[in-house]
Amino acid sequence: xxxxxxxxxxxxxxxxxxxxxxxxxxxxxxxxxxxxxxxxxxxxxxxxxxxxxxxxxxxxxxxxxxxxxxxxxxxxxxxxxxxxxxxxxxxxxxxxxxxxxxxxxxxxxxxxxxxxxxxxxxxxxxxxxxxxxxxxxxxxxxxxxxxxxxxxxxxxxxxxxxxxxxxxxxxxxxxxxxxxxxxxxxxxxxxxxxxxxxxxxxxxxxxxxxxxxxxxxxxxxxxxxxxxxxxxxxxxxxxxxxxxxxxxxxxxxxxxxxxxxxxxxxxxxxxxxxxxxxxxxxxxxxxxxxxxxxxxxxxxxxxxxxxxxxxxxxxxxxxxxxxxxxxxxxxxxxxxxxxxxxxxxxxxxxxxxxxxxxxxxxxxxxxxxxxxxxxxxxxxxxxxxxxxxxxxxxxxxxxxxxxxxxxxxxxxxxxxxxxxxxxxxxxxxxxxxxxxxxxxxxxxxxx
Amino acid sequence: xxxxxxxxxxxxxxxxxxxxxxxxxxxxxxxxxxxxxxxxxxxxxxxxxxxxxxxxxxxxxxxxxxxxxxxxxxxxxxxxxxxxxxxxxxxxxxxxxxxxxxxxxxxxxxxxxxxxxxxxxxxxxxxxxx
Numbered sequence: 001x002x003x004x005x006x007x008x009x010x011x012x013x014x015x016x017x018x019x020x021x022x023x024x025x026x027x028x029x030x031x032x033x034x035x036x037x038x039x040x041x042x043x044x045x046x047x048x049x050x051x052x053x054x055x056x057x058x059x060x061x062x063x064x065x066x067x068x069x070x071x072x073x074x075x076x077x078x079x080x081x082x083x084x085x086x087x088x089x090x091x092x093x094x095x096x097x098x099x100x101x102x103x104x105x106x107x108x109x110x111x112x113x114x115x116x117x118x119x120x121x122x123x124x125x126x127x128x129x130x131x132x133x134x135x136x137x138x139x140x141x142x143x144x145x146x147x148x149x150x151x152x153x154x155x156x157x158x159x160x161x162x163x164x165x166x167x168x169x170x171x172x173x174x175x176x177x178x179x180x181x182x183x184x185x186x187x188x189x190x191x192x193x194x195x196x197x198x199x200x201x202x203x204x205x206x207x208x209x210x211x212x213x214x215x216x217x218x219x220x221x222x223x224x225x226x227x228x229x230x231x232x233x234x235x236x237x238x239x240x241x242x243x244x245x246x247x248x249x250x251x252x253x254x255x256x257x258x259x260x261x262x263x264x265x266x267x268x269x270x271x272x273x274x275x276x277x278x279x280x281x282x283x284x285x286x287x288x289x290x291x292x293x294x295x296x297x298x299x300x301x302x303x304x305x306x307x308x309x310x311x312x313x314x315x316x317x318x319x320x321x322x323x324x325x326x327x328x329x330x331x332x333x334x335x336x337x338x339x340x341x342x343x344x345x346x347x348x349x350x351x352x353x354x355x356x357x358x359x360x361x362x363x364x365x366x367x368x369x370x371x372x373x374x375x376x377x378x379x380x381x382x383x384x385x386x387x388x389x390x391x392x393x394x395x396x397x398x399x400x401x402x403x404x405x406x407x408x409x410x411x412x413x414x415x416x417x418x419x420x421x422x423x424x425x426x427x428x429x430x431x432x433x434x435x436x437x438x439x440x441x442x443x444x445x446x447x
Numbered sequence: 448x449x450x451x452x453x454x455x456x457x458x459x460x461x462x463x464x465x466x467x468x469x470x471x472x473x474x475x476x477x478x479x480x481x482x483x484x485x486x487x488x489x490x491x492x493x494x495x496x497x498x499x500x501x502x503x504x505x506x507x508x509x510x511x512x513x514x515x516x517x518x519x520x521x522x523x524x525x526x527x528x529x530x531x532x533x534x535x536x537x538x539x540x541x542x543x544x545x546x547x548x549x550x551x552x553x554x555x556x557x558x559x560x561x562x563x564x565x566x567x568x569x570x571x572x573x574x575x576x577x
Contacts, residue, residue: 151491286487286508 072424124250132276135260215383244348265339522551
């Protein structure tokens with residue numbers, strides 16, 4: 001049976017209305033040779049056969065349950081307590097789309113309010129919106145906030161070269177066509193002091209990452225002061241999980257803190273969905289895109305939740321809006337809120353500590369191998385860079401034979417970083433896995 | 448509807464109080480009534496910056512809409528009401544008093560001739576209401 005809702009009579013009436021004799025006449029503009037290509041599909045198969053075939057295809061994928069994963073670079077393999085999924089899959093949350101009459105969806109609003117509160121707590125910032133798509137779009141929105149704060153009178157944004165390369169690409173895509181210079185990330189080795197020297201009266205914002213893309217933990221207090229002296233804003237891109245251990249970016253007097261919430265209870269899922277965190281100071285709340293849920297009391301004095309800032313892009317500012325994205329990822333925001341609630345302050349610190357110690361054990365062992373050298377200057381969190389004696393793709397191929405997903409090839413980011421591998425270690429990596437990695441790397445140099 | 452006699456008005460519902468070569472600017476009682484509860488106001492020109500007649504000088508946002516405030520005449524900003532953003536509801540309560548938005552030094556007094564007086568503005572508001 002064909003699932004087509006229109007009857008022949010419907011079609012006849014529609015064709016008549018537009019003055020076309022036959023349906024095929026609508027396709028006349030398409031060259032005949034392309035009109036009905038031979039699809040050459042195999043015969044239909046049963047559901048049982050389809051399931052078996054899909055299973056076989058799925059098993060051909062490499063996954064982190066069957067391979068030791070040391071690949072991070074923005075997406076991290078962490079433990080997800082089963083309560084996260086149990087709550088996400090409740091019909092009330094799982095099926096709900098944007099509540100267009102938000103106040104009748106008190107449960108959805110409360111979940112978002114709690115997410116915002118937890119993220120503010122973690123980052124030390126005043127306000128969090130209900131989230132963006134991912135860390136990259138959140139950073140682009142931060143740049144837009146800064147440009148609007150300066151009312152288009154400043155034309156320069158400084159990006160640290162240690163901000164995730166995909167995020168920097170996304171910022172450039174967003175800003176196409178604007179009279180804006182995006183500078184600072186030409187040389188991957190440029191540090192915070194060098195970035196500070198590039199700040200001038202035309203700089204709208206300086207954006208850095210913490211821990212940075214290479215895993216290094218940098219204190220941005222001085223950079224924040226330099227930015228503020230020049231009237232520029234400081235944006236810090238964070239890994240929220242690291243904030244279980246590190247002092248929050250509010251300590252650098254950051255004006256905007258963004259990041260990707262994937263490490264907080266969201267699976268790798270071959271690339272998404274992720275969660276864009278966006279927080280700022282109270283004074284910039286009306287420059288912030290998206291929506292914000294608030295807590296209030298109703299006429300009977302009962303606690304209730306409201307959209308304090310509705311998606312103003314649609315309702316109030318419309319063509320005067322500064323952003324055209326008001327979509328949030330409510331389900332992923334809920335996942336991170338549940339994750340943070342069940343881990344708690346102590347639990348999050350413990351996860352971060354496990355990541356930190358395991359990464360440092362791995363780094364120390366690898367640094368002892370002949371030909372390998374630790375590249376990071378100073379403290380790092382759960383990711384680090386090693387200079388390798390052979391091309392990274394060759395090493396990774398060897399590791400894969402031992403069911404190990406090796407590190408990220410930094411030659412993809414900048415030619416001067418060829419031969420450098422970015423390795424991530426989380427609480428999911430056992431000591432045995434780390435020892436296997438070290439042995440595999442050593443072997444790879446002789447293979 | 449309150450339309451003070453001593454002010455000049457625009458068809459965009461701004462008022463200007465002229466004292467010598469200075470002009471104080473705000474939005475009218477009719478405008479605040481139309482916008483309903485004002486929740487945000489921000490001058491978009493800084494002290495020392497100039498704008499031409501009809502140029503944007505502030506943004507006002509209510510629970511219903513966002514509106515730009517335009518300069519009734521060209522000039523250079525001499526003062527901004529710094530207190531107003533902290534309590535934007537003053538625009539609803541006292542649009543011609545505490546809720547002045549900014550003050551300019553008028554560049555060309557002859558531009559004032561093109562503005563409406565109280566009677567003409569009141570008639571214009573009534574026309575729109577009917």
